[in-house]
Amino acid sequence: MIVTDRMEETIQASDLISRDLSWLKFNERVFDQVKKEQRNIFEKLKFMAITASNLDEFFMIRVGSLYNYLDYDKVRVDYSGLREDAFKMKLMIESQNFHRRQHETFMEELLPSTEEEGFILSNVKNLLDEEQKIIKDYFFKAVYPMLTPMVFDGYHTFPILMNKLLIFGVITINQGDKKDNRKLSFVQIPSNIPRFFEIERENVMIYVPIEEVIREHVFSLFRNVNIESVNLFRITRNGDFTLEESEDMDTNFLEEVKRKLNERKTGRVVRIEIEEGYSKWMINLLKERWIINDDSIFKIPRKSLMDFTGLWQVIGNKRFKDKIPPTPPPIPPLSYPDAATEDIFQVLKHKDVLLHHPYNSMEPIMDLLEKAADDPHVMAIKMTIYRLSKNSNIVNALLRAVENGKHVSVLFEVKARFDEENNIREAKRLQKAGCFVIYGISNLKTHTKLLLIVKKEESKVTRYVHLGSGNYNEETSRIYTDIGLLTTNEVLANDVSEFFNVITGHSLPSTYQNLLTSPREMRNRLIEFIEKEAENARNGLKSGIFIKINSLEDSEFIFALYRASQAGVPIKLIVRGICCLRPGRPGLSENIQVISIVGEFLEHSRIYHFHNDGDSRTYVGSADAMVRSFDKRLESLFRVETSVLEKQVMNILSYNLRDNVNAYVMQEDGSYIHKEPNKGEEVFNIHKEFFKLTPAMISDVKLIE
Template sequence: MSISKASHQSNDDSLTATDRIVQQIEESNYISRDLSWLKFNYRVLDQAKHIDRSIFDRLKFLAITSSNLDEFCTIRLGSLYNYLDYGKERFDYNGLREEPFRKLLLLETQKFYKDQNDYYVNRLKPLFLKNGFSIVSYNELSLENTHKVNDYFNKTIYPMLTPMVFDSYHTFPVLMNNRLLFGVVTKNANDHHNLQKVSFIQVPQNLPRFYEIPEDDVIQFVPIEEVISNNIHNLFRNVEIVSANLFRINRNGDFTLEESEDIESNFLEDLKRKLKTRRSGRVVRLETMEDPDPWMMRLLKIQWDLDEHNIFYVPKESMLDFSGLHQIIGHKEFKTKRFHSPDPIKPLNFPEHGTRDLFEVLKERDILLHHPYNSMEPVLDLIEKAADDPYTLSIKVTLYRVARESRITAALLRAAENGKHVSVLFEVKARFDEENNLREAQRLQKAGCFVIYGVGNLKTHTKLCLIVRKEEEDKVYRYVHLSSGNYNEATARLYVDIGLLTTKEIYANDVSEFFNVITGHSQPSTYRNLITSPRDMRIQLCNLIRREAENARNGIQAGVVMKMNSLQDKELIDELFAASQAGVQVKLIVRGMCCLRPGRKGVSENIEVTSIVGEYLEHSRIYYFHNSGSPKVYIGSADAMVRSFDRRIESLFLLDDEFLKKQAVNNLRYNLKDNVNAYTMKEDGTYVIKELNGEPNFNIHKEFYNVTREIVSSAKLF
C-alpha cells in the first residue's frame, strides 16, 4: 500500500482510524479491486518512463493513464457513489465500509494524479523542444502569432461558445462529462448589491485541443483553453470579470443499481435514456487548475455535494486532460518517430495464407491465430468471402466492439443483401461503445439481418462466429471462429488475443447449440468443448482446480497456469488458495486488477502473480490445468470476475488439437519468461519490475514474431 504503514500495537484502543484501516487491509487475504486497479494504472504510467521510447510513445502512455482514470472514476467511483447516494450497504474486499473506503480510494487516486502530473512537468515537458514541438501559452506568442490566434478565436471559436449564467433567474446548467469547462465569475458595477454571478462555458469538443503554428523547426501547439481564456472578455461586455476558472468533471456512469428487472420492456429506448443519464449523472470528481476562485468552488461543492477529497488540482505548468495530447502524438510530422508494429507473421499451421482458399484449408486442419503477431485477415477473409459466396447459407456472429468503419459489419450488410440468413447478437451495452453499436445494429437490422440487442439483463461478451455452407449436393460444412478478442480489425493490431478457426463437428455442434441458447429458448443438456456462463463456468473452473489439488495430495504432479485481464471472483480465489495449500504450483498472469494476495504464509505460498504491461495490450484469456500430464487448455472471452460468471454471456473452449494446445502452452511459457514487460506482485499488493537474474532480455512483444514450429513442439510448463 502507498499509505504509510502504522506501527501496529497490541492494544486496539491506541490505534488511530488510519492505523485500523491499514491493519484491516493488511490482514485481509484479498486485495481491494479498486486499489489494485490503481496499481495497474501505475504500471501503465511506468511505460511513459521508458527512456528508450520516443517522446511521442511516452506521451501516448501518459494519455492512456488519463483516459483510464476517467473510466475508473466514471464507473468504479461512480459505482461506489451508487451505494453512498442510495443508502446501500457495501463492504470492500478488505472489509471497509463505503464511507471510509471512499476517502481511502480518493486519497490513493489523488496520489496517482499528483505523480502523473509531476512526471509530465518535470520529465516529459523538458524534452518537447528538442523533439520538434512545444506547448506554448498565449503570453509566449510573438505579436504575429498572437494575431493569428485571436483571428482563430474570432472566426471559429467565438461563434461556438455559449455562456450559461447561474443566478436566481437561471437554473444550474447541465455541464457535460469529460469536457473542458470554464467557470467565469463576474460582477456588474451597476448592481448596488455588488453580487457575483458565475457563467459556465463548455469548450467545443469538435475543435482540436491545440491551435497549431508551424515554425521553421518547431511546431507550436497553443492549448484551446489558452486561446479562450485570453479572449474571454469578448463574451462578457460591460461587466467585470472577477476570475475565469478552467475545470473538468467526471460523472457517475455506472447503472448497476438502476438496471430494470424488466429490461426486455422497450429495451432500446431504455438504453437511450441511460446514455442521457450518463451525461447528467452525479459528479464524482472535479479537476481544476490550481488556485481556483474560492467563491465558485464553494458553489460547485454545494451544488454537486462534493468535499475536498473529490477535488483534483492541476499545477499551472501542467495541463488538464492528458488525452488531448493525442493530437500531438498522432501528428503527421512525427509519424516516423512513433512505434510501428512489425509486419505480422503467418500462422504456424497456415503458412499458405494468401495462396490457398481458407475454406479448403479448414477442411484439413484447425488454425490458431495469435494477434497481433498473426494478422486478423484470415477471419476477415472468411466472413467477407462468405458474404459474397453463392454456397453460403447463413452467418451467425456475436459483436461486442467493432471498428468505426467496420469490415465485419460491411460484410454482414452485403451478406443480407445477397440473400444470406444473417443473425447478429449485437451487444449494445458494451461500455462507452453503446452509441456506435446501437447505430451499427440498426443499420444491420434495416438491411434485413436478424439482430438481437443483447439477452435480458446479461451482457453478451463471448466472441463466436458460425458460417454454414452447402458445398456439395448433400454436404454442409460449418466454419467456426472462437476467440478472446473482439471482431475489430483496428484493435486487433494493438491487442494481444487468441482465436481458433475450425470445421470440426465437436466445435460446430457446441457453437450451434450455444447460438440457439442465446437467440432462442433452448436449454442444452451438455457441451463437449465449451464452458459457458452464466450457466456453469465458475463451477467447472473450480472443479478443474480441485482436481489439481486432489492430484497434489495424492503425490501426482499438479499445476495451474491462468492468463487473464482481471482476477476478482472470491470463490475461484478461494479454490486457488486451497490448491496452493495442497501443494499445487499456481502461476497467474493477470494484466490488470488482481484481488488474490499471493505468497502469504499458510494461504498462498505456492501462488505467484505476474502482470505484463507493454507496447501491446494483453487481452487473451488462457486457462491451463496440468491434469496428470495430459493438459487441459481452455481459451476464450472470460476473466475470472463475478460479472463474467454471473452477469455476462461468456464462453471458454477446450483445445483438442495437440499442436494447437502446444501453441497455447508456449504462449503461457513465453509470458512467464518475459523479463522486460513483466511485473511481479508482492504479498502486500504492490508490484515490482521482474528481476533479470543474469538472464538476457526476453520481450514477448518481440519474441512472438520469431516463434517456430520447433519452439512450440518443445513447450512445457511443468
C-alpha cells in the first residue's frame, strides 16, 4: 500500500477536506483523551472503548458505503479529489496507522499500570492452581454448552459468521490424514457470554478474557483429531443500506426495516481483525471467500486485546465505582431557578425556559410530559422520537396519557441507525395502546426534536411546546450537551403545530415565522444569512458568524462561508466531528477559525448565530450543516428571540471559544493542534465552568465588540 506524492498533492489541492479522513481525525482527538495525564486508568479505558466503538461504526457505515461503489463499479469522487480505489487505499493506510497506535498505547501505557489500580488482565496459565480449576469448571458448565463448532469442507457449506463477534478459526487434521486434508472449523463466541471471567482476590480483580478461557480448553471441542492451529479473529460487515420505501407507509414498511436489519448480519465483510501468528492458509481462504485485500486485514498483537469495547465490563465493575470522577449535580436552569417547587404549566404561561443539558436536568421536560399525561384538561400530545433509552419514562408517560383518554400522536423514526429494533418495539407498544403512530415519512429520516401539548384552560386553549437539539433520552441527556426550549410562545406554537400537520398528514406548509425546516428551506435560508453578513462587511457594517455543530460537510454551505470570509466577515466555527472546510487558506478562508471540543461530555448542541450589525439572528436545533440534514431529513432550527435566552445561547458559544482544556484548533491541512492555556492564562474547562454559571455572568456577553 503506497500513497504516492501525487495523491497527497491532489488531497491538499482540494478546497474541501474528505469527510471520511476528517472523521478519522476526530477519532484521533477522542483517542488523545487516553493519553491525558490527568485522567486515571479507568477514564483512559473508557475513551479507548469509545474509539473502538467509533471505529466499528466507521467501518460498518462509511467503509461499507465505499464498498457499495467498489463492488458495483460505480464512480465516486471524494472531496479529496481521489477516485474510489485510490481513496480506499488512503483510507486504509490511515486506519491501519490508527489501529497500530491504539494497540501500542494499550500494551505500553495502559497494561503496565493496571495492577497498581487494582486489576489485572490475565490468561489462564498465569492463574493460581485453584483459580485454574474454577476457570475449568466455568468453561464446562457455562461456556462449553454455548459453543457450536461449524466445519467448512466439501460436505458443509460456509457458515454465516456474525458481525463483530469474536471467532476462533480452528484448523484440524484427522489422525493419519495428509496435510492437504486439513479442515477449517469456526467457533463463534456468543455475545451473551461476559467478555471477561472475573476472579476476586483480596487486593486485586483478575480479568480473564473469554477467548483465553476457550483457547485453554478448545481441545474438548475437537476430540480425536489433531489441531494444527487456533486463530482468533473478528469481522466487520457492511451495515450501510438505503431503504427503498414507497410513499404508502403500510405494514410492509416495518417488514422492510426488519429485513434490512437481518441483512446487516450477512452484509459483505469490510474488515478482518486477526491475532498475529495466524494461519496463512486460513487467511487466504477467507480473503478469497470475502473478496477482501491485505489492506483490510488488521493484525492484533498477542499481548494486546481484540475488541476494546469489552473494556466497559472493567470500567463498570462496582468495585471501581469511585474511580470515575463523579459528574456534579445539575444546576437549575438560569431562566427557571425554582424548578423543584413551581408548577411547570404556570411557569410557561409567563416565561420561556431554556435548558442546557447535562448542566440542567431533563426533569422539566419529564415533569411537563408526566403532568400532561394526568391533567384532565390536556387534550392532545404530539411528539417526534428519534432515540429512546431502554425502559423509557417517556413511553410510560405517553402510555398513561392514552389510558387517560388523550389523543397521542407520535412520529417514531424507525430508521434511527442501530436503534431500529428498540424503536419498533416501543412504537408497537404505543400503537397497541391506542396511540396514533407514524413510522417515518417517505424516504426522509425524521431527526427533528419536537413536543406539543394542547391544554384547554378556562376559555382558551394553550399550547405548550418543547424544541431541542437532543433526543428524548434520559440516559444520554446526562452525557450529551444539548439545548432545549420550553415555551408557550404563540408564534413558535403555530410553527410547530403547522409542522406536525405536515409530517403527520398531507399538508404543504405555509411560511414558518421562527422555524427553519428541511428539506424545504433550511440550506437556502442559512446561506441567505451568511450572504447578508458578507454584504454588511462589504458595506463597512459589523458582521460575524458563530456556529456550533457536530458536522460541517455540505459544500454549498461551505462555499458560502468561504465567500463571506473573502468579504471580510470574521467566522468562528465550533465543529466537534467532521469538518470538510479548510480554515485559514490564503485567498479562500483567512477569516475562518475552526475548533473542536472533545472531552468529558459529547458536544451535541447546534447553534447558528449571525451578528447582522447588532440585529442578531440566533437559531438552535437538531440540524448539522450536512447534505443529509438539508436534503434527506426532516429537521428544524428554531429562533431564540427572547433577549435573556439569546444571551444564554451566545454565552454557550463564548465559553466554547474560551475553552483551553478540551479544545483542538484545526489547521489548514486538516490536522488539529490541542489548545493549551497561554502563559499566565487560567485553565478554562467548559465541562466544569457551565456548572458554575449564574444569571449575572451572562448579562453582558458579547461575541463582537
